[in-house]
Amino acid sequence: MTSNPFNDPGLAKRHRKARRFRRTTQLSIAVTMSFLLFFLFDMGRTAYPALWQAYVEVEITYSKAATRFTSMAVGKDYRPLVSRAWLRNIPKKIEADPSLMDTTQTQWVLATAQVDQYMKEHHNTLKPDEAVQVEALREQGKVALHWNTRFFSRGDSKIPEYAGILSAIVGSVLTLIVTMALAFPLGVMTAVYLEEFARDNWFTRFVEVNINNLASIPSILFGLLGLSVFINLFGLPRSSPLVGGMTLALMTLPIIIVSARAALRSVPASIRQAGYGLGLTRQNIVKDHVLPVAMPGVLTGSIIGLAQAMGETAPLIIIGMIAFIPDAPGSFTEAATVLPAQVFTWSGMPERAFVEKTAAGIMVILLVMMTLNAAAIYLRKKYEIKW
């Protein structure tokens, strides 16, 4: 037998140890992924029914009586099945189209949430005789689940079958426009000053420490700040995207500053040296050579800050952006609500039908978040400068 000079008696043990370590890391990623997948799956499963809404085909009589007591528009038997909120629109409809007056039309109208939940086999409080009636209508094809356009084209309502998410989407968009319009230029300019112009002295160190502190302040305190400064002191309209955006801008600023500084710092000093050696001014160098190289990092940081701002609820509740908003706001100063606040409102509603709306709202938030993150990745790849 030849002796092996490379034999290590501890080899088996070492391999076992390495395997165990590897398994631990794999296990942790599996646990993380399973949590995430479970959350997504459960949320999607709960949200999916919200995409469909029950409608019934009934005779609607447009009459003078119906404009005063809207339930008169429907035959007595069908009244418990038709959504009150839908019927309330009858006077408006007649106003818009007077030729409807004194006609009777058979049309698909929104059913109540109870019918809707019954059709989806969820918990409902439909009376037994009503259930029989719905079954009969289903046989005739006069009650069915239709694609729920209302959810994406209307604002909030206290009546679950009538509630939509559009006003919250618009509110979120308006708020984030204000946030970005303020936080991006201010943050990038601050970072440029601190990295490129400021000397390293006690003042800049003081500023730096405070910016880092700002990033770790609980967000609800920013809401209190917004309430006391923007609303009470400056007298800006409360619940408005303007105030919400300004408050979120305060919160997003430190994130943008810190990430922009890191991006600027990673630009090699040799580029600046090259510029100075050519007799360029600091402004030329920063604007045309340093910032373009740092831009992918700056944009990534800003979009992450934006995504965080978009998911923020607490400070916006404080400044009143949890308001009940049936119609999408048309300007920055009108009362508005935002997506997470809308989800929060719905999650507290007693009606069972709001459960699926809440889940659908969460899916919308996640979709917007993923879009923003995808935009961050795209921008980083697009502006990345190859060396």
Added chain:
Amino acid sequence: MKLNGSTPEETKIAAEALDFYYGDLQALKGINLQMAKNRITALIGPSGCGKSTFLRCLNRMNDLIDDTRVKGRVVIEGKNIYDPDVDEVAVRKRVGMVFQQPNPFPKSIYENLVYAPIKHGMAKKGSSCDELVESSLQAAGLWEEVKDKLHQPGTGLSGGQQQRLCIARAIAIRPDVILMDEPTSALDPISTRVIEQLMLDLKQKYTIVIVTHNMQQACRIADDTAHFHMGELLESQPTEALFNNPKNNITQDYILGRFG
């Protein structure tokens, strides 16, 4: 005027009693050195001797470092560049610089060359830029290699080509003086030889001051050589004289490789 090493030379740059401090640390001690027009002056000496600091004093690049101080004068064409009425940015337009690591801007070759001239108002976008690009690249001996890829990134060239691009970029703003801080120390011997030949061509039009660690390089290209040691200028002579008959013992030790 004849341009070989034996003609009496006209002083282009003169350092007079130049002291330089990084905070409390004195990096240059009373330097007096004349650098002649259309000649290559090499600055040699061990690491930390102050030769790079001295070079950077010649176009006020040290102004960019916090907490530094200069005393004494650097006279270029009769004007002390540290006078209060002198704009340091204007100094750097006349005194170009090439660095140790090739540092093209992460832009196209074309933009690398025309950015500074356009900012200085020396060229307008269009055909005058095209001419400038061609003439600068010709002067740097890079035209033939890159004329078909002017709009590709400058950072995609080889190290030696990048350094010649940086030299072309320095030439494009038509300086009087080109300072070079160990321009070939990051390059292979072939690229080094190309750049040395380029410097010999360029001295017809420019005054060149080069910092080098490589004494063979100083011998090959420099007309005059100055030896720095611990912040002092020990000796400056025409290159041949300095290497053959150094007056200073430390210089002799250094060029013989006994230390450094």
